[in-house]
Amino acid sequence: MRFKMASCPHVDQGLVELDVDVPMIGRVTKTRSIDYGLLADAFEDAVASRRHLLGLGFSSNTLARKCRPGGGWTRLFLGVYLLTGGMPSRQQLVRGALLRAGPLTFITGIEAARRYGVRRLPADQRIHVLVPHGRRVTSQGPMLVERTNRPWNGTLIDGLPVVTLARSLIDAARKEGRIDVIRAFIADAVQRQLCSLESLADELKYQRLGGTSLPRRVLEEVGDGVRSAAEAWSRSLVHRSSLPRPQWNVLIRSASGVQLAVVDGWWNEVGLAWQIDSLEFHLAPEDYARTMAQHSALLANGVMTVHTVPSRLKKDPGGVIDELRGAYRAAAERPKPRVSATLWRPI
Structure with missing residues (x-):
């Protein structure tokens, strides 16, 4: 049977057909017979969740053993594994954060803005994700979880779900306390026509959002033509x-x-x-x-x-x-x- 694990949280996390023959489909009973290279290829970016692996028949003890030194895997987040081991790439780390946060999760903030091509961004390596309100998942390591009732739209970039650029920039600005940094990345996005002032202003209409005083000030400046600190x-x-x-x-x-x-x-x-x-x-x-x-x-x-x-x-x-x-x-x-x-x- 041909399959690939769908590890993108905006879709149902089941099996989707792909041109890869993987011998361990169904329940795995003899782990020594598994080709772990093919197992890694079966998951997007070689990142898998505990639920997926248990569903294939791996035991909790096997998962723990594989993450020990020399075991061949790396635990990225609680219940999320890199099946190739070693240091994860940025793509793999982001994929892991999405899996950890669960279905209907989208990337926002600096990470999303970077993927849209915005320049002059701070060296912030956090992975800011939006999850539906009530989701019981907490921030961990580089993953910053924000629960929200606000609806959002998004798209796929490099196979990862991201919110709109306007939402990304405002979320990034809300988490940034340095106004000159906010000026730099908002001015860059607007002046290079990646994002409009109108769409940014629409995002700021939500009066209950905390941390919006600085981005409101910056939007007024950029509207006047200001392009630098x-x-x-x-x-x-x-x-x-x-x-x-x-x-x-x-x-x-x-x-x-x-x-x-x-x-x-x-x-x-x-x-x-x-x-x-x-x-x-x-x-x-x-x-x-x-x-x-x-x-x-x-x-x-x-x-x-x-x-x-x-x-x-x-x-x-x-x-x-x-x-x-x-x-x-x-x-x-x-x-x-x-x-x-x-x-x-x-x-």
Whole structure:
């Protein structure tokens, strides 16, 4: 008979047909006759649950013996085994967490966002899973279990069930206490059009969710065009001052339509640009090199530009505001440069 064990918890965990001949189908009575290599091949990612193995006729003592040093198996979680032994791959570890959490479990948070291709994520190796409310399973090792009554939608990525990216990002943000980290991964997902602000805002409509104050703040910033931690600091600083509020991340073109630069802040009424000069705080290193190359183009077209390093935003906010006020007055006294400005959003 040909079969494979369905170890994906969003489906019925029985047998599904596959092109693999496995001699141990049915109840196993003589374990010494088993080809353990074929047994591992019979399970997705070579990860099996205790229930599946007992169903094949293995005894509890055999499972315990196989997980001892030299036994050939590795216990990933309580009741979940890696049948090839050794250190598990990330895929195998995630598969094990899903099996441990049980049917109708989906991945969320950082792990899910990583699988959608989001960059600028923290080095968080936890496997955050959603399980139906009332499920009696607890967090264990790298597995973070969250019980919820909220419905969710999802899809399969690499054969694993994951919730939507919007849900993943909000769940990740709720578990993250560093606002600059949240800014980085939400801005990356939105600006690269992996996820919309509208879908993220929809996730935040659930008022009972804990830990949503920081992601709500970040969504407001990203909606204004902020794309880095330093720009968020800049935005907050200007909002606390008497200066008019600028536009954020604006593409400046010359009178003939030639692209000159993308500036961090732009006061269109006077033609004043503001650049936050930092490699560290932009979403990608190439952004910094591009910014430096564009400074001379702005100057040649009469655009006055204030340059600020991010450290001064924290250490000398009063001095930064004084410089901006002085530059704003000076720009207002000059003829407005003949340039056009449009909001810039990277793809």
